[in-house]
Amino acid sequence: MNKMWNYIKDWFIEMGSPPLFFKWSSKVLPWLIFTTIIIFALGLTWGLFYSPTDYKQGDVYRIIYIHVPSAILGQSIFMFMAVCGFITMVWRVKISGMLLKAAAPIGASFTLLALLTGSIWGKPTWGTWWVWDARLTSTLILFFIYAAIIGLHSSIDDKSKADRAISILSIVGIAIIPIIKKSVDWWQTLHQPSTFSLTSAPSMTPDMYQPLLVCVLGFYLMFALLLTMNLRAEVIVREKNKSWVSKQYLSEDK
Amino acid sequence: MIEQISAIIHMDGNGLYVWSCFLLLILIIGINIYMPIRKLKKVNKESQSKTQ
Numbered sequence: 001m002n003k004m005w006n007y008i009k010d011w012f013i014e015m016g017s018p019p020l021f022f023k024w025s026s027k028v029l030p031w032l033i034f035t036t037i038i039i040f041a042l043g044l045t046w047g048l049f050y051s052p053t054d055y056k057q058g059d060v061y062r063i064i065y066i067h068v069p070s071a072i073l074g075q076s077i078f079m080f081m082a083v084c085g086f087i088t089m090v091w092r093v094k095i096s097g098m099l100l101k102a103a104a105p106i107g108a109s110f111t112l113l114a115l116l117t118g119s120i121w122g123k124p125t126w127g128t129w130w131v132w133d134a135r136l137t138s139t140l141i142l143f144f145i146y147a148a149i150i151g152l153h154s155s156i157d158d159k160s161k162a163d164r165a166i167s168i169l170s171i172v173g174i175a176i177i178p179i180i181k182k183s184v185d186w187w188q189t190l191h192q193p194s195t196f197s198l199t200s201a202p203s204m205t206p207d208m209y210q211p212l213l214v215c216v217l218g219f220y221l222m223f224a225l226l227l228t229m230n231l232r233a234e235v236i237v238r239e240k241n242k243s244w245v246s247k248q249y250l251s252e253d254k
Numbered sequence: 255m256i257e258q259i260s261a262i263i264h265m266d267g268n269g270l271y272v273w274s275c276f277l278l279l280i281l282i283i284g285i286n287i288y289m290p291i292r293k294l295k296k297v298n299k300e301s302q303s304k305t306q
Contacts, residue, residue, distance in 0.1 A: 048272070049262065059265035059272060066275045105289070109282045117275040124271055226286045233290035240297050 016095035018235045019244040025228055032228060036221040043215035051211050063121040065212060068195055069219035071114035074142060075177055077107030077223060081149075082174040085167030095231075097163025098238065100170060101153055102230035106223060108146035115139060126190055134183035135191035138176060145173040159238060 014020060047065030054061040084100040087093050118136065119129045130136065149166045156162035184193045195203065195212070204212070239245050263269050 044276075048276070058268055060268035062265070062272050063275045066279050070279075106286055109286055113278060113282050116278055120271050120275050120278075124268060222283065226283075229287065229290040233293040236297050237293055240301070246301070 013093060016093060018095065018239050018242075019248060021095060022232060022235055022248060025232055029225075029228060029232075032221070032225050036218070036225045039214065039221055040218035043211055043218040046211035047215055051208050052205070054208075057125060060121065060124050063117055064195070065215045067114060067117040067121060068212060069216045070110040070117065071139070072216055073219050073223055074107055074111035074114050074139070075180060076220075077103055077110065078142065078146070078170070078177060079174065081107065081170040085170040088163055088167040089171070094160075095235075097160065097167065098231060098234045099227070100166060101163065102234045103227055104146055104149045104153070104166070106226045106230065108143060108150060110219075110223075111139065111143045111146060115143060131190055133189045133191055134187035135180065135189050138180045138183050142176050142180060145169070145176060149173075 015024065044065060048062050051062070051065075053059055081100050081103050084096045084103070087096040088100060115136070118139075122131075123129050149169050152169060153162045153166050156165055181194075183189065184191055193203075195209070236245060236249055263273070265272055
């Protein structure tokens with residue numbers, strides 16, 4: 001068992017070494033782009049054009065196909081970053097620090113998108129762009145934590161030190177996730193409870209939540225794609241003075 | 255055909271809300287795709303000016 005664990009760990013560390021990561025991600029990237037475009041387009045077309053109109057909200061409810069997946073992504077990316085932060089702190093794996101740094105702007109983007117689309121959805125349904133409601137406020141705090149992580153990393157010149165600093169921030173910041181999740185149950189809010197969860201049946205009809213599931217999958221794939229692109233750029237920027245970059249990457253470019 | 259398209263665009267008066275969300279989505283993904291490409295271009299330029 002112990003031997004197997006060591007084998008898995010060694011495999012991960014090897015795959016995560018910058019030159020090897022760059023090599024295998026070059027092969028994966030075209031496939032990832034292809035699958036992401038297909039699933040992403042399928043989910044959005046299904047949701048925006050072919051799902052039934054809501055009896056109460058009319059067509060404006062279709063914002064759900066953008067709002068819910070981006071909110072889910074905003075929180076999932078933070079959890080992913082906290083795991084990377086833990087690995088960076090405990091095992092000092094170089095690539096996990098880079099992963100954390102590469103994921104932060106994507107997480108911030110999707111959290112911002114969730115806030116903006118929520119605001120646009122709020123105007124016709126609640127009659128206001130913004131309320132200082134528990135769900136909205138806690139999501140805004142999540143966005144600020146993302147901003148703090150990005151700012152902190154760029155303010156420290158030594159990149160491995162910067163990685164450790166944002167690791168700590170992401171591990172501590174994870175406390176906001178259960179607060180966002182439970183905010184609709186703990187406090188009286190305008191925001192509706194979760195649309196679907198892993199443990200209970202969805203509160204929507206199948207022809208409305210099926211496209212939503214495809215959208216969520218499409219958004220996750222989009223995250224994987226953007227993360228791979230960001231990480232490749234990060235690896236090249238940090239290792240630009242190493243010989244493998246000029247041999248592998250710059251020669252590939254010419 | 256044209257009626258169908260205009261119905262999709264208008265969405266009973268809600269089109270502006272839904273399509274502005276869609277545009278924001280495209281904009282945000284576009285920025286996220288552009289940023290790493292810009293970073294790599296910068297490194298390429300630097301290395302080219304070094305070799306010259």
